[in-house]
Structure formats: C-alpha cells, structure tokens
Amino acid sequence: MAHFAKPAEGSWTEHYPELGTAPVSYEDSISPEHYERERDAIFRKTWLNVGRVEQLPRVGSYFTRELHAARTSVIVVKDKDGTVRAFHNICRHRGNKLVWNDFPGVEVEGTCRQFTCKYHGWRYDLSGDLTFVQQEEEFFDLDKADFGLVPVQAEVWEGFIFVNLDPENTTSAKDYLGKIGAGIEGYPFGEMTEVYKYRATVGANWKLFIDAFAEFYHAPVLHAKQAVADESKKLSGYGYEALHYEIDGPHSMVSSWGGMSPPKDESMVKPIERVLRSGLFGPWDRPIDVGELPAMINPAKSKVWGVDSYVLFPNFMLLVWAPGWYLTYHYWPTAYNEHIFEGALYFVPPKNASERLAQELAAVTFKEYALQDGNTLEATQTMIESRAVTEFPLNDQEVLLRHLHKTARDYVAADGETAVDLAGAR
Amino acid sequence: MTSIFPAAFVDLEPFAEWSLETEGERYDKRLTSSMDEMQAFYDAAMPHLEAAKDHLDALDLAALPEAETRLLWLLYSLVNVSFPVEVWRQPRVPDSGAANMDAIVQPAV
Numbered sequence: 001m002a003h004f005a006k007p008a009e010g011s012w013t014e015h016y017p018e019l020g021t022a023p024v025s026y027e028d029s030i031s032p033e034h035y036e037r038e039r040d041a042i043f044r045k046t047w048l049n050v051g052r053v054e055q056l057p058r059v060g061s062y063f064t065r066e067l068h069a070a071r072t073s074v075i076v077v078k079d080k081d082g083t084v085r086a087f088h089n090i091c092r093h094r095g096n097k098l099v100w101n102d103f104p105g106v107e108v109e110g111t112c113r114q115f116t117c118k119y120h121g122w123r124y125d126l127s128g129d130l131t132f133v134q135q136e137e138e139f140f141d142l143d144k145a146d147f148g149l150v151p152v153q154a155e156v157w158e159g160f161i162f163v164n165l166d167p168e169n170t171t172s173a174k175d176y177l178g179k180i181g182a183g184i185e186g187y188p189f190g191e192m193t194e195v196y197k198y199r200a201t202v203g204a205n206w207k208l209f210i211d212a213f214a215e216f217y218h219a220p221v222l223h224a225k226q227a228v229a230d231e232s233k234k235l236s237g238y239g240y241e242a243l244h245y246e247i248d249g250p251h252s253m254v255s256s257w258g259g260m261s262p263p264k265d266e267s268m269v270k271p272i273e274r275v276l277r278s279g280l281f282g283p284w285d286r287p288i289d290v291g292e293l294p295a296m297i298n299p300a301k302s303k304v305w306g307v308d309s310y311v312l313f314p315n316f317m318l319l320v321w322a323p324g325w326y327l328t329y330h331y332w333p334t335a336y337n338e339h340i341f342e343g344a345l346y347f348v349p350p351k352n353a354s355e356r357l358a359q360e361l362a363a364v365t366f367k368e369y370a371l372q373d374g375n376t377l378e379a380t381q382t383m384i385e386s387r388a389v390t391e392f393p394l395n396d397q398e399v400l401l402r403h404l405h406k407t408a409r410d411y412v413a414a415d416g417e418t419a420v421d422l423a424g425a426r
Numbered sequence: 427m428t429s430i431f432p433a434a435f436v437d438l439e440p441f442a443e444w445s446l447e448t449e450g451e452r453y454d455k456r457l458t459s460s461m462d463e464m465q466a467f468y469d470a471a472m473p474h475l476e477a478a479k480d481h482l483d484a485l486d487l488a489a490l491p492e493a494e495t496r497l498l499w500l501l502y503s504l505v506n507v508s509f510p511v512e513v514w515r516q517p518r519v520p521d522s523g524a525a526n527m528d529a530i531v532q533p534a535v
C-alpha cells in the first residue's frame with residue numbers, strides 16, 4: 001500500500017527518464033579498469049569535500065588529506081589573511097612529501113607559521129611561497145618565485161571545505177553543487193560543532209557503501225534486531241517508502257519519515273532511550289530553533305519528516321536530521337574493491353551532562369547500525385565479482401543507486417571521449 | 427568506603443573498571459565481557475541513571491571535578507552495554523561479523 005505520493009509519471013524512477021527501469025550492471029564496481037578510469041575522470045575532476053572550517057580555527061591551522069583515488073595528498077591551511085588554501089603536498093626541490101609526521105601515509109593536523117621540508121629544509125609560507133632555500137648559492141639561477149607549492153583550487157561552501165584537483169576547472173563548488181546544494185544553504189551547520197568521527201576500512205567498492213546509505217529499503221530488514229521486538233515487527237510490515245527524491249546533475253537526495261524522535265509510544269523504544277531521551281534519530285529535545293528550513297530540507301514539507309540524505313557526487317553524503325543535528329559520510333577509495341569510510345556526527349555543543357549523554361547514545365547507535373551496513377558489503381563485493389549474476393533489478397526506492405552508478409559510468413565515458421579527442425588533435 | 431565516584435554513587439564502586447575515558451576502551455571492554463558481567467553492571471547502574479544525570483546537570487560540564495568525570499565515563503559505558511543487555515543478548519551487534527570502526531574524533535569531555 002502506498003503511504004506517500006509519487007510523481008505523476010507513476011514512479012520516482014520514471015520521473016527521471018534518462019535512468020531507465022531495466023536491471024542494472026554493477027560492472028563499474030568490480031572492474032579494476034573502470035576504477036582506474038574513475039580516478040582520473042571523477043576524483044581528479046570534481047569538487048571533493050575534505051573537511052570543515054572548524055578544523056582550521058586560526059591562522060596557520062592546517063591538515064593533510066590523503067587522496068589515494070586522485071593520486072595525491074593535499075595540505076589545507078588557513079593563510080595569514082584567513083583564506084583557506086590548498087596545495088599538493090609535495091616539496092618543489094626533489095619531491096619529498098612536505099607535511100607528515102612519523103608515517104608518510106598518515107594524515108596530520110596542527111598549527112604552524114611555515115612548512116619546512118624534512119629532507120633539505122626548504123621552507124614555504126602559508127600562501128605556498130618558497131621563502132628559504134638551504135645553501136641557495138649552490139643552485140643555478142634559482143628564482144624562489146618560480147618554486148612555490150603547487151596550488152589546488154579550494155572553496156568553502158556552508159563551512160565545508162572543497163578542493164578540485166583539475167587546474168582547468170572553471171566551475172565554482174557552489175555552482176557544481178547546483179540546485180540541491182543551493183537548497184541546503186542557510187542551515188546552521190556552523191552551530192553544530194560537537195563532533196564524533198569514526199573510520200573503517202571497508203573491503204568493497206566505494207559506490208557500494210553509498211548504495212547502502214542511499215536507500216532505506218534495507219532498513220526494516222537488515223536492522224530488525226536493533227529495535228525491540230514489537231517495534232521491529234511493525235517496521236517490517238510497514239516496509240519503506242520515501243517522502244521525496246530529487247536528482248539534479250550528478251547529485252541526489254532522499255527525504256525520509258521518522259517518527260522516533262520522540263516516539264509516539266515510548267514503550268516501543270529501549271529503556272535507556274526513555275531515560276536519556278535519545279536514539280537513532282538523535283536527541284528528542286531540540287537544542288536550538290533552526291527556524292524555517294531551506295527549500296531542499298524536508299522538500300515535501302511533511303509532518304512526519306525524520307531525515308534527509310544528500311548524495312553529493314562523488315563521495316560525500318550529508319544527512320540532516322529533524323531534531324537538529326547532522327551527519328557526514330565520506331568514502332575514500334583505495335582500490336576498486338576497498339575504501340576508507342568516515343562517518344561523523346555533528347551536534348550543538350551540549351550544555352550539560354544530560355545533553356552530552358543523549359548525544360553519546362545517538363553516536364553509539366549510529367556506529368552499531370553502520371557496522372551492520374558495512375559488514376554486508378564485503379560479501380556483496382565478492383559475490384558480484386563472481387559474475388554469476390550480472391544484472392540486478394532495482395526498485396523505485398533504489399532510484400538513487402541507479403543514478404549514482406550511471407553518473408560514475410557517464411563521467412568515465414565522457415573522460416574517455418575527451419582523451420580520444422585530444423589524441424586525435426595531436 | 428572510599429570511592430572514585432561522588433559519595434551518593436558509592437554503590438557503583440564494584441563497577442569502577444567500567445569507568446573508561448575513550449570510546450575505544452569502552453567498546454573493547456564490552457566485547458571482552460560476558461553477558462552476565464554486563465547484565466550485573468547494567469542492573470546496578472541503571473537505577474542510578476536519573477539521579478546521576480540530576481547530580482551532573484547541576485555542575486558545569488566543562489569543569490567537572492574528578493569524581494564526577496569518573497561517573498560520567500561510567501555512564502558512557504552504561505550506554506555502550508545497554509545495546510547487548512536490552513536487545514541483542516550478545517556483546518557484538520548481530521550480523522556485523524568482524525566489521526570494525528574506530529572512533530578517531532570524540533568530545534573532550
């Protein structure tokens with residue numbers, strides 16, 4: 001039985017006719033060649049979210065990001081004018097990685113006045129200019145002005161720091177995020193600075209884990225054992241239907257109901273949830289009045305709205321929860337069949353221990369769900385790789401998955417054409 | 427009896443080993459404990475939860491004294507064991523195999 005209205009075409013999927021309704025191939029998730037092409041066509045071409053402005057509290061604050069998929073490491077720093085800048089993390093002298101501590105592959109953060117290379121001591125200021133060369137007189141006509149750090153485009157959107165590794169890129173991050181990004185602007189992300197962040201290495205293609213978070217068709221089944229028995233039975237009988245889906249360019253979103261915060265019937269939730277007034281959907285008591293929501297948050301203007309999930313291509317998901325907090329997911333590929341997953345919860349800083357405990361319960365609950373989500377993936381990856389089955393039917397509640405894999409394939413195909421054109425022109 | 431906790435919560439002293447500062451320590455403790463151990467801790471701590479919240483809420487969260495900080499850490503462990511005790515009847519979340527997730531950023535308090 002349909003609980004929520006669908007578009008006039010009869011389904012969300014048919015509302016976006018370019019997606020088709022046929023079973024889909026998952027070859028893009030199991031082909032090492034496809035992954036190699038994604039690295040250049042996607043990860044070196046699109047805007048990637050690498051962090052938040054709160055990670056750079058003062059002049060000289062910096063962090064590094066290992067971007068294996070994009071074949072580089074970047075330094076992100078707040079310069080002396082307060083501008084967020086990014087550079088490839090490579091010394092101009094002989095190519096040593098510039099910023100790292102004990103292990104070159106481990107991301108670092110800190111505050112400094114300048115960057116000094118560990119190898120021969122070349123120094124760069126916060127704007128990337130080369131300011132000191134050891135034994136400069138030994139070099140041949142070396143003009144320090146020619147040997148600054150290699151810049152990477154960086155842009156801050158709603159406090160999220162994005163980088164783009166394509167020197168030819170002419171689209172701003174704001175424009176790249178399009179209608180969906182514009183529809184989130186104005187949400188008070190900057191007030192939600194209490195952070196819980198988790199990381200896991202997952203043995204599956206990066207898109208497969210996005211799939212797991214971009215549909216809730218699985219939720220009443222895979223997560224059945226998380227709820228108390230009666231509630232679980234009710235949820236699986238109900239199934240899952242979204243309030244709204246939206247697709248715009250490479251990005252998409254799903255709006256979901258969720259009447260669990262606070263629940264209508266408290267006997268349906270766990271005892272600890274009743275005492276701490278919190279759970280999967282977050283603390284029951286709203287920490288701040290977020291005012292009128294931007295257009296693309298709860299776009300259906302539903303009274304039973306619970307959470308909106310945004311898939312910001314390629315590898316950044318943002319979840320805005322009705323009770324006034326948000327979550328981010330990042331999927332950083334390390335191979336065609338492996339990626340590093342990061343999930344972070346952002347709350348308004350707690351005013352007292354009760355609020356802190358309510359947030360703790362939400363954070364621990366998130367982790368337990370994510371462990372279940374992640375664990376199905378390695379099994380999926382290996383079985384898809386068997387190619388015993390090569391086409392998979394996706395239902396209307398899986399429309400974002402259809403769109404995500406198509407988008408990845410389209411980027412790869414478009415990049416191939418450009419490569420061919422260039423070869424022809426040479 | 428001396429206690430690492432505030433005087434009103436001296437009953438919780440036998441479970442002092444659950445007062446752990448980091449999420450990683452609390453999670454490990456859960457995975458290496460039996461259901462009986464977790465049930466005993468839960469049964470002892472749960473009846474104090476409301477009173478403990480009231481006690482802590484009267485203080486500045488950013489400047490809790492040592493004993494109160496210890497109590498709060500214990501309550502975080504109570505949150506952590508509530509899942510196996512109230513629902514799963516096993517230390518690990520069902521169907522999670524060997525899946526693992528590290529807390530890399532957590533609140534200072």
Ligand code: FES
Nearest residue numbers: 091093094117120
């Ligand atoms: S490689 Fe950096 S100073 Fe030589």
Ligand SMILES: [Fe+2]
Nearest residue numbers: 212219369373
């Ligand atoms: Fe899930």
